[in-house]
Amino acid sequence: MGYRIYNVTPGVKLLQETGVASFMRCNIWLVQGRDYDLVIDTGMGLDSLKTRIIQQSNRPLKAVVTHSHFDHSGCLHEFDSRLGHRLESSILANPVNDHVVYSGGWTRIGIVDLQQHPDYSATTYRVTPAPLTGYLDEGDEIDLGNRILRILHLPGHSPGSIGLWDPASKTLFSGDALYDGELLDSLYHSNKADYMLTLNRIESLGAEIFHAGHFPSFGPERMKHLLARYRAGKNSLGSVEQWFDQNQHLMKNLFAEQNWADSITPIELVSKI
Numbered sequence: 001m002g003y004r005i006y007n008v009t010p011g012v013k014l015l016q017e018t019g020v021a022s023f024m025r026c027n028i029w030l031v032q033g034r035d036y037d038l039v040i041d042t043g044m045g046l047d048s049l050k051t052r053i054i055q056q057s058n059r060p061l062k063a064v065v066t067h068s069h070f071d072h073s074g075c076l077h078e079f080d081s082r083l084g085h086r087l088e089s090s091i092l093a094n095p096v097n098d099h100v101v102y103s104g105g106w107t108r109i110g111i112v113d114l115q116q117h118p119d120y121s122a123t124t125y126r127v128t129p130a131p132l133t134g135y136l137d138e139g140d141e142i143d144l145g146n147r148i149l150r151i152l153h154l155p156g157h158s159p160g161s162i163g164l165w166d167p168a169s170k171t172l173f174s175g176d177a178l179y180d181g182e183l184l185d186s187l188y189h190s191n192k193a194d195y196m197l198t199l200n201r202i203e204s205l206g207a208e209i210f211h212a213g214h215f216p217s218f219g220p221e222r223m224k225h226l227l228a229r230y231r232a233g234k235n236s237l238g239s240v241e242q243w244f245d246q247n248q249h250l251m252k253n254l255f256a257e258q259n260w261a262d263s264i265t266p267i268e269l270v271s272k273i
């Protein structure tokens with residue numbers, strides 16, 4: 001029960017919830033700076049994230065949420081400093097299930113390991129309200145003292161989706177704007193035209209490393225492949241339940257570690273707590 005913690009690159013750790021199915025599991029990035037540490041996204045909130053982060057960090061903490069969906073915003077409420085885009089703020093302050101997209105198919109498919117979380121129930125699961133304490137928008141910079149992250153507004157998947165761009169290491173923390181899987185562009189507040197513009201922008205950024213909201217990290221060649229598939233209409237997800245029915249048999253263990261062997265940034269498990 002809890003989180004797996006991985007070393008990714010110097011100053012960047014990855015946390016993943018062990019009790020969430022691998023296809024649904026949010027990547028929680030811990031970027032360690034000179035002056036403070038930044039948590040990018042916060043998982044489903046099944047277990048305290050802040051407790052685990054504090055074991056890895058002795059600096060002040062700020063949390064950034066790339067967007068309001070339940071798989072990213074579940075533990076945001078635990079942090080004193082909660083940053084995100086203005087267009088997601090009302091959802092985060094009042095996270096009704098439909099608005100955090102915990103509804104329809106997501107409530108019917110098995111995304112949580114009941115052995116680890118026997119008290120979890122799809123009928124009672126809620127995201128705890130987490131009003132933002134500050135807004136981030138296009139062009140803002142987060143200065144950790146030894147690393148600057150620039151905010152990109154990347155709408156499409158949701159209106160206030162943001163990415164964090166580290167120009168020095170050419171790394172993009174892309175949230176759900178782009179990950180190595182089927183993209184979700186037909187949620188209630190998605191916008192396909194905006195999504196296309198966002199992907200064009202991501203393509204021209206010059207990023208060498210994509211640390212995404214889900215699945216293993218990747219580089220520019222994989223990015224081009226994913227965008228080509230999406231533009232050809234082959235890399236978006238329509239019905240969640242249909243996808244799950246088609247793919248469930250492929251997954252021997254829904255809650256196992258993901259395979260990062262082919263990732264551009266091999267990761268090393270440092271602890272499982």
Ligand SMILES: [Zn+2]
Pocket residue numbers: 067069157176
């Ligand atoms: Zn999302």
Ligand SMILES: [Zn+2]
Pocket residue numbers: 026069071072176213214
């Ligand atoms: Zn997500």
